[in-house]
Amino acid sequence: MGDGKPATIYDVAARAGVSKSLVSLVLQRSPRVSDQRRAAVLTAIQELDYRPSTAAVSLAGTRSRTIGVVLDDFRNQWFVDLLTGLREALQDQGHRLVVADRFLNTGLDASPVEGFLSMRVEGIVIAGEPTTDLAIPASMPVVIAGGRVSIPRADTVANDDRAGGGMAAAHLLDLGHTRLGFLGAGSAASQERRAGFEGAAAAAPAAAGPVTVAVAVLPGEPTEEAGSRALGALLDEHPDVTAVFAANDVMALGALSELAERGLRVPEDVSVIGYDDTPVAATRYVGLTSIDDRSVEIGRGAGERLLARIADPGLAATESLVEPRLVARRTTAPR
Amino acid sequence: MGDGKPATIYDVAARAGVSKSLVSLVLQRSPRVSDQRRAAVLTAIQELDYRPSTAAVSLAGTRSRTIGVVLDDFRNQWFVDLLTGLREALQDQGHRLVVADRFLNTGLDASPVEGFLSMRVEGIVIAGEPTTDLAIPASMPVVIAGGRVSIPRADTVANDDRAGGGMAAAHLLDLGHTRLGFLGAGSAASQERRAGFEGAAAAAPAAAGPVTVAVAVLPGEPTEEAGSRALGALLDEHPDVTAVFAANDVMALGALSELAERGLRVPEDVSVIGYDDTPVAATRYVGLTSIDDRSVEIGRGAGERLLARIADPGLAATESLVEPRLVARRTTAPR
């Protein structure tokens, strides 16, 4: 089957002995086609290994049936789950997903959005915090998934960081810890998580005695390095802390290594809890208790919002929060 | 700037007071255009925020300038580096990269390749082992990046697993270890890495005494669980082993946790070395010595091969190997 040029709709029509229009109708699953003709067209398609040209389809059709997903960075694994959710909501509705990170196809286009606009996507999903230089036309349906910063006419679907922080505190309180610590950095998420953590700690029933929360927040990115330094600073000032909550898993990892270097055992001496439930946390070797931000749900929600917005561009922007979930592993234990 | 429909080449032509052809020439950076007209067209493009429709371009043009990348799984982080290399080779030559994993757009198309064929990509890069159900037409230029199994007319660019295994052995021998262990699973890569490891161990200068390699190979996937079990089996039979080489980082992680459970310290009691140099290995907390398979190089090589094959489809298939590199961290130490 050495195939030269791919077959076109004309080839199929000729082979099936019908007009191109009829083939098009069959392609679109129109019910207004006789079973006989339909069968003929279908077999011709099979025999020719015909496949409609997406270029021709989106050029001639009224909609491109394509939606673009802007990832901040392929290295942030959470996008994998996000995509799963998006697929469920979008793909099953006949939409094609095209993903790009900040660098993919840079050079051809200034930003991934440029490329999407050229493709005439029907909508755009921005994963994570939107950067201001994205330059998305006002008429383009947009939804931000997993980011808190909202841009003018975009819906936002994000994890409820405050609730997650509360869950972390509740978990540690349940285990009997009363001298807690928080490790944070200079991100909006970190602030929200801290607020939730402190709020829940403060609201704890006074029965078990006073609950204290020592805090170490470093400016800058929430890196492993920052986690190590924050833990060091925290412990230097409050050596009696028995459980720490890090703003994310990466920082928690830094805390773990710093604890090991100080000869403190986890969870015997100090319990540690992270946030994001990254793949590393789930490994047996690390086994980090963490807050699952439910990225699949976020993706599904974002997809549904986008669909709604595409159907009715006039819709008011909404902000919805997805309830996180605590995943207990071996880095937390009863006091 | 409420923009309704995107501007077309007609709009630009009208605005600049020239023909559509002239606009097209400017778009293609043709030198045969007067500076005056060019300037007029360029400003019209700016003012209208015009962007050529990729659909129309690829439909009217002779080439789509698009190449498809099939990822086995977005969770395998190595593709990030692979993409970096591919970008360098392809994107800079004006090619657009479209990525898809096994599931992206499934439902619309049976396989990611289906989608690529519809897009009329000029070539396909398969990352990792190609599955046989890919159904790629013989006329489509294909290169396999990072996989050993080759399909009929495809070039292959992969990591030299055998050399990597040798490096692992050399490193351990350098550190004075003589009772080595290998932890493997049922993959082709595992076999090659083992062969290289054993080969280098056998070729070691007899000066430092005899070198032994105990082996534990489990059937199935090289998972963390498999790593734990393999290490257990190995140590049960050969308690005197002082250094182990795992077929990949994930298995090495399993080995690390099993060692911890057995009360053995790393690297004081046992040195551990993995393969792939995954992000987890590079964290301070894990700090796993590993073999970097140089995915960026593989991507660049694959991109170049693909370019060559697109230019001359008649080219004979080649297989090239990229030399890996050892990255020493804290899980290996002198005996």
Place this chain on the structure above:
DNA sequence: TTGTAGGCGTTATCAA
């Protein structure tokens, strides 16, 4: 150097 006209592979609109 610039403009005219045809065609790329579909969908969409009308007739038949």
Place this chain on the structure above:
DNA sequence: TTGATAACGCCTACAA
């Protein structure tokens, strides 16, 4: 239920 025929937005000879 089918079949012409005109778009869709751009490239590419070919002419001017």
